[in-house]
Amino acid sequence: MENTEETVLVRQERSVAVVTLNRPQVLNAMTKQMAMEYAHALREADADPQVRAIVVTGAGRGFCAGADLAILNQGPQAIRTFLPPAEDLPHLALRLRTPVIAAVNGPVAGIGFAYMLGSDVRFAARGVKMTTSFSRLGLVAEYGLSWLLPRLIGASRAMELLLSGRTLDAEEAERIGLVHRVVEPERLLAEAVDYAADLASGCSPHSLATIKAQVWADLERGHDEALAETLKLMDASFDGPDLAEALAARREKRPPVFAPLQ
Template identity: 80%
Template structure:
């Protein structure tokens, strides 16, 4: 039996944690141990002060083809047991303080689609195919996608993708704003890693954490509440060490050395 440790791999490069879904023989279809190991890997990276960005990708020719079909065939109780606890759901990456970049190297469907949207930035390889798939399996829009997808794409586009469950190619995904950049397959992971490493080296961890929190919280705030929160945060940032360091570094023509994020 596969373990979570075998099916989720982690390595570190340039202050970036690279998390790889590792069931290539099954297009990285998710099992429960794998889902739990992935959530644990995200939390561990987010708690590590040496990690300033995270890249998520898949081994082999797929990113994540959804839930393992063997689980779906075991009946309702087995499927219910498969669903992660609320704190481990695919939106976990949105709740982290560290930016998460997805390097989508191949097919994406179902819970894999939710994992992809749980990232903050999405790179996709040319030739990859992406689908929600739920309606074609007699399921509903799972893992909060009925809330998130309309906020990313607008109601009309989100409804079309969710109702049809159809696959779209990388170019269409980029055109409608579902992903940020399409690159050649051989360039995918280097491009995503370079982007994440630039965040890690050139951006203040406190800024990255605050901006993530602002953007996702403001989806549910009124404009007035969002503005009040922004002004409060601005007042703190004006007196913080990172602005002073950024200005000094520019004056001295050197890279900034920002304060590590308090991970407590």
């Protein structure tokens, strides 16, 4: 059992938790320990009132090159044992209240692709390669990607990437909406942290959490239901302290001071 290395590192910078996958010798290939440590780190950051945004990246040359081949080569029973608990799967980040920004610094494949898409915003280093890879391993669209990927880039593009398992680079990923910004490698983490820090300092934590919940819930609602819910949330926000604070800050030409989530 792998228990001698710290597979996930966490540091805090400007109200941003920077979470780093830390198995650089294997391009941060995923193990069950790493998956569970990563989920724990995200939950800890989400519960910390001092953290208002999260940046996820990889140590060394990779982001996450998929499941550790040493596990895959052991056969079906070992693979089943590898799977993290359902509550620790890659979609966890989408359920957090805190925005999660991926700084994709190197190769991404398989479960690493799912972890990348499990973030709310994705920055990628220029030239980074990524692939779903499942069809080339005799596998299926894993970790809910058959639900998530079409919602991010459309059914046709999602189908093509899942069927082919081909490799695309960061520039193509940006063109099709898979990543939001392509950055020179030496600037990637700094730009992702700057973006996250701007959310942390300038945006209401309550607004960020509510907007995340709205977007994902509304994907499953009809227009009328979504509009009715939005109107209720709008009405509540008019009486909330964050609007009053934002308006006061603008009048007084100072940064807003929003209360943390409870």
